Amino acid sequence: QVQLVESGGGLVQAGGSLRLSCAASGRTSSSYAMGWFRQAPGKEREFVAVITSSGGPTAYADSVKGRFTISRDNAKNTVYLQMNSLKPEDTAVYSCAAVARSYYIGRQWQDYNYWGQGTQVTVSS
Helix, strand or coil: CCEEEEECCEEEECCCCEEEEEEEECCCHHHCEEEEEEECCCCCCEEEEEECCCCCCEEECCCCCCCEEEEEECCCCEEEEEECCCCHHHCEEEEEEEECCCCCCCCCHHHCCEECCCEEEEEEC
16 A cells, blocks of 8 residues: 655746655555646646656656656655646646556556545646
């Protein structure tokens, strides 16, 4: 069992930055690939980024590529999402998720086994 808790959301002006954190607990959390997803009101859940358990290969949605960076610190059991050049369309609830595979960079939310509660990100224009 893996528990995930996100933090770092908030209100920011367009062009600003935020860093989200996802603290994981559980016996093998460091061996899980981790992803970030977001969901805006009235829209479907959307893939944002994923990182393998080692912190090696990553993948991003085209809409955030070049602006967002996913990283992890396995010593702290924490995954981060650095978000720069934020746009109003980035407004959503951001959730982290864990998949019980060490090397995984998939984008399908159905493949992920554990989810956090989410943190709200609001970007004003």
